[in-house]
Amino acid sequence: MRSMWERARATEHARVRSDAAGTFLVGLALLAVGLVGVWRGPEVPTDLWWFVLTLAAMCAVMLGKARRPLLSLAAGTVVAALDAVLGGSMGVMVGLLDLLYSAALRVSAPALRRLRVGAAVIVAGSGAAAFAATGELRDSANVALLAFAVLGTPLWWGTSVRQQTEIAALASARARDLARIGQLREQEAVLAERARMAGDLHDALASHLSAVAIHSEAALAAPRPADAEQAARRDREALTAIRSASVAALREMRSMIDLLRTGDEARTSPARLGELAGLAAGFRGQGMELTVDVPSDLPELPAAVDQAAFRIVQEALANALKHGRPGPVDVLVALGEEMRIEVANPAGETAPAAGGGVGLLTMRERAEALGGSFRAGREDGRWLVCARIPLGAGT
Known part of the structure; x- marks a missing residue:
């Protein structure tokens, strides 16, 4: 110059x-x-x-x-x-x-x-x-x-x-x-996309990796039965659960890598509330006592609302699996002027404080990005996650 x-x-x-x-x-x-x-x-x-x-x-x-x-x-x-x-x-x-x-x-x-x-x-x-x-x-x-x-x-x-x-x-x-x-807008778009990708990676993989960690830790910490057949059966159950979670995590990772390589979001099917049954079956397979209350005739929802609701439920269940004590876990999805999502589980000693943790942060960001609200904390000995999202958001 x-x-x-x-x-x-x-x-x-x-x-x-x-x-x-x-x-x-x-x-x-x-x-x-x-x-x-x-x-x-x-x-x-x-x-x-x-x-x-x-x-x-x-x-x-x-x-x-x-x-x-x-x-x-x-x-x-x-x-x-x-x-x-x-x-x-x-x-x-x-x-x-x-x-x-x-x-x-x-x-x-x-x-x-x-x-x-x-x-x-x-x-x-x-x-x-x-x-x-x-x-x-x-x-x-x-x-x-x-x-x-x-x-x-x-x-x-x-x-x-x-x-x-x-x-x-x-x-x-x-x-x-x-x-x-133009450069600042491009940088802003890149940062927003990075934040979205980080949230999606966390939501997609955290529950599966948590299941792998929990089942492997349980298999290593439990005393080994004297009966060889009983020990083999218990090891097989633990390995089956670990394999199931690992395969699911690998599938999610491949889907996201394929999206990043091609840039074609149409090739990936975003998770929707209609897939909650499969999600619940996966957590039940990991030993969770899960009850899901979702309207049987879900109307067609805006894609942003539908995907955000699924991811919030998925992350809340992953937190329950990782931090909660054994016991019944209840999922409620109610529709009115807005969608109300509640996930309650027995609070464990390591339950994250409200406002802390990556999972709580991504759930809050998903709800508030659509004009909704989010709160999480202990209530009557249970850990309650509550999110409200306007049904017209994202349209």
Whole structure:
């Protein structure tokens, strides 16, 4: 970035030097053909070296127009006044026009307004002075027009170029802002998708992996029966339960990996409340005393509500399996103006505190993302998960 700025600055300085040198050469050419006496009529002084000196002074002043445009304009005005006393030359006039243009292009907005006001005052004053001197309206108009051509034209030209430059800069800044907004939106979408994927992974795998951990721990911790046949049967039951949970977890993982590879969500069937029977059978197979109360004639629900309700029930049952004590677990899904989901189980000593744990967090996020509410905690010795979701959410 610094090197680009330095190159731009070097280019501007080179342009300033070339402008000064070009003005000096043009001024010399105009002096050679006798274009002097601008303010005194056709009278031409015999010694042209004075005009060469004023021309050189004007070109020297032009070298500072990029760094100090107002100071250069003031110095150039003094040189032009001295040149006018000698009779006036076109080379100095060209230099003064360039300084006026440069000032209009580079000074601050308040300074530019003051330059415009000063130019208007000079134009009006020159016309009034000419009328007071000659009494001729035509001559006064000619003088005013000449003053406007000298002062107003470079100011107008510089202002126009300045406005176009500012418009281009604003358009470039707007394009950068839009690009930045696009990047922020893309990052936000990526973060939201990561959060959704994390929730889905947790919901899909936590219950199965918890079952594997519980059954393996129980098989390792229980005393081994003396009867070899009874021991083999118990080991087989534990291994069967572990295999069932592992296969289910592997199936869920393959489904999500397939989705991530293809990006085609239509290839995966999102879990719905209609699949609660299969979910309940899986938990019963892991030894849970489960009762499910769901309306037999479930209406067609918005996909977001249907999937969120299933995942909340799934996670609540996984928490009950992992943290709860043995005993009856009740699942209730009721429909009215909103869907009410309740999962109650005997609270264990390791039951997570309300507001803590990844499972509770994902359940709360699913409910509140659809405009619903969520709470979880101990009530009368049982751990109760309660979620309410508006039926019109997600439509």
